[in-house]
Amino acid sequence: MTEVFITDDHPIVLDGLRNLLETSEDILPAGIFQNGTDTLKALKEREPDVLLLDINLPDINGIELSKQIHDTYPELKIIILSVHNEKAVIRSVLQNGVNGYVLKNSIGDDILEAVRKVMDGDLYMCRQTRQIYESEDSNGPDVIPKITRREREILQLVTEGYTSAQIADKLFISPYTVETHRKNLMEKFDVNNMTAIIRYATEFKLL
Amino acid sequence: MTEVFITDDHPIVLDGLRNLLETSEDILPAGIFQNGTDTLKALKEREPDVLLLDINLPDINGIELSKQIHDTYPELKIIILSVHNEKAVIRSVLQNGVNGYVLKNSIGDDILEAVRKVMDGDLYMCRQTRQIYESEDSNGPDVIPKITRREREILQLVTEGYTSAQIADKLFISPYTVETHRKNLMEKFDVNNMTAIIRYATEFKLL
């Protein structure tokens, strides 16, 4: 019997998933959580075989969380269940050691299959995820760039429409420093103006 | 018996909702759809009492769709069930004649109550929605600005990082014209640079 933890912030989704898993003979919903903190707490008590994890959680970003959990519990199979169909998101979580990625518009069977496949030691992606993952073309970063605390702060303020001078005032630093952070951000995102970054930052919920 | 149509692009959510409605004596899930087109088609055949509608649909934007449906079937009660917790989104759909707004992180009881309340002729909002709706402070537009086809096109290209000159080249128009569109966009969103717009446009999925 495969024991599964489920973490998603929408009660209706949790209901749907619990029902789904209960219909199968070999899979048991062993824990249901609505945020990252509760999930981490429960893992300290008891380690299931599989964790079905959403990315948009109220407290911790699911991408970070997947890395953290994988590092602490390397035996635990993690399957991401998310609406995020951006290549950078998919590649980022897979780099974090995740074992499966299923888009939320998938049917229930895909989720059951994902659980079984990762228990066999395979990497599972639903069809659409695989397509996106393999697509070479595309614009935008291949993975989500890692940005520092200060960079996130500057990005936040740029997104709110503040100029470098205004940001410098707010943070009590030199405008030159703000400019440097901007330049570093543009380099990390591989673009040549801030407008192009904001789209990704909002899309990836980096702010 | 209250007949309910449900439209949401996630099968798992649909399952959860169907189960939820079936637990109640007085509410009947009468139709389940994964996109706007199917919903419109079904409405031509048969009109339920209530439509539970998601905003993020693959084919038609739920905000537009709610307006269209309300105009055609004014008797039909529409309840929006969405992750969008932005004031501008809530106010926009309510202006479209929607009868209820429930956030997706609500519990099942909230949804059942929403159905019953709107059948009584009341406007229903879950607690969190009401809070956001009533919040006077806040930054950002109160409703989602209506932008023209051309403006959307320019906004799209700005978001992708193109300069005005590059956009002018692409669209075979004068850079002056591009500048004019930018200015009109900034006026509509009530901001003074494009960066501030992109955040909303991405958040509201205007692109």
Next chain:
DNA sequence: TAAAAAATACCTGAAACGAGGGATGGGAAT
């Protein structure tokens, strides 16, 4: 505690953007 990463600051010149105008023609709706 040594090395790496992050945050800070400075300089210059070119390119792009924003604020503030005015103006015209075409098409849709009333």
Next chain:
DNA sequence: ATTCCCATCCCTCGTTTCAGGTATTTTTTA
């Protein structure tokens, strides 16, 4: 038939951003 909206184009000037560096001081992390 006329008004309104949309898309188009033009001009100027000041501000802001971007690209190209270099360099020092804190923090973190290994």
